[in-house]
Amino acid sequence: MSTVASTTPALVEMRQIGKAFGGVQAVDDVSINLYPGEVVALLGHNGAGKSTLMKMLAGAYPIDSGEVLINGEKAHIRTPVDAQRCGIESIYQTLALADNLDAVANLFLGRELLTRWNTLDDHRMDADARKVFHRLNKNFQNVRTPVRRLSGGQRQVVAISRAIYFNARILIMDEPTAALGPEETAMVGNLVRQLKAEGVGIFLITHDMPDVFGLSDRLAVMKNGKLVGAYRTADVTEDEVLGMIIAGKQPEGKTQTHSL
């Protein structure tokens, strides 16, 4: 596997990324990469900078310093639309749903299908959305009610379906299972494995150790805006990971890796 990784360019390479909000250095000189079919878990305390880093990749925040390479080529990501063009999809912790609109409208929000008269093609969106929702949850019927009335799992399905429908090559998942029950958590886990098998690269922000060890190939830990280290998940123990998150201490005798 490592030979393949060394010859193919990384799907995403973020180099020396920096971001300040006022006087606070939220992300400080962080370099991180992601390969096709790989799940990289991004760990750290609240405020460690992991969500900010991912929001820059998703175009939600402009990047202050550093550069992003997609498939080895420099990418200019300044807006969410730029990121979408690069095949980057995000599932935010807040899900980024307009609660007053229905599931179909939310799936296509910002990327509506249009008829040849440039009006909304509601029927086609409705039909396409039902297929995607069905793939994720066989019992999802009420696609035309405002999403505020849906259950947490159904809302998650809507957010995830954006990534699936628009064929994400790079997927950012920000605590996707935080608000879910066991059944829905298993659904998300299966989906991650399925997308991984299809060659999608996934950044997984999480606090959940079973998710980290069950789903990720590598893990990267951030603290106070800086990268503590990146390791193969199989190389480190849960205690060592916690040591990195809490104390910012790199485990002794373990080599860092920036490839598979």
Place this chain on the structure above:
Amino acid sequence: MNPFLNSLRQAAIDWRLVMMGAVLAAIALVFNVLSDGLFLSPENLYNIAQQTAVVGIVATVVVLIIVARHIDLSVGSVMGFVGVLIATLMYTAGWHWVPASLAGLAVAIGVSLYQGALTARLGVPSFVVTLGGLMSFRGAAFLVADGKTQPVNDAFFQRLGGGYDGAIGVGPSWWLAAVIVLALVALTWARRRARASYGVPNNPLWLDALIVLVPVAIVLGFVAAMNAYQVPSKDAPQGIPIPVLIWGVVAVVLSFIVRRTRFGRYVFAMGGNPEAAALVGIPVRKVTLMLFALLGVLITIAAIVSIARLNAGTNSLGTSMELFVIAAAVIGGTALAGGSGSILGSVLGALIMQSIDSGMLLLDVSIGVRYVIIGQVLIVAVVFDVIYRRLTGDAA
């Protein structure tokens, strides 16, 4: 469950609108009884429809402003300013009404974009921006003609405001009704076919027929009433007043924008969750500016109808109209928290308010009492809104 009730539940019927329609009908019946049949006379219905048009035209777009979590307190002042400007260009400067109106349109869009840009680009709350505008543009309305009333004499232009010659006549009214009825049937038919071709479940036929039949009955009833009203000194009945026609076209166009265009959907998405709208890549600032530009267009239309109706532009034109416009939107079910509201709701809201006002006028209720009651009606509408949302599980 009973299949009849089940299909009613699954059909996308806006029950709040249905209820408001029922409230309007109840108000009309009560006033009709109290006024010994005067309220539902063709003459009174004609006047109510015509009087509501200006507030109704502006309310349709203010619904969208409120849906997008903004407010505009300056609509009355801007309408006064633009109205006086158009009248001055016609009377004092001697312009034809078309270039005068276009100049008014340009100024109105400029004013709206100025206020919209302060809100969208700099993030100044629209409440503050338009509160300033409420005062400034009332002042500007005075400055345009130095406070002098500007008469409007163009015969064609005057018809736009309704009045003596301001209706389209019996024949055209019936033709228009026929076109609307055919369009409603055709649209429903096309929707059923499209849904079927995509495998999306349809309402049962009887339900769709009912959904079409109600507006058809309303349109035919309205046209019949307008065609029954004859000004005593004329030899033919009036038909649909032109201001109402303009209002109708505005409401249809805005409903189309809301339902069928990206712009309309983005306005609602921004109102429902501004952060989400930005995260999915909606150009929030651009949409906000476009929304304010649209407001400018409709304020101009309202200003034209208004000065044509008064046959003059005065510096007090549209004073405190913002209150009635916002009240119409809120009575029509628009949530001030943003994210929900409907154009048709604003039409009903404006009609409810005007009907109560006119009804009390027929009953010789004093102006003080009328204001007290209309204010409380607004509160009743909001209380109803709060309870309705609680019952249906929609957070406000």
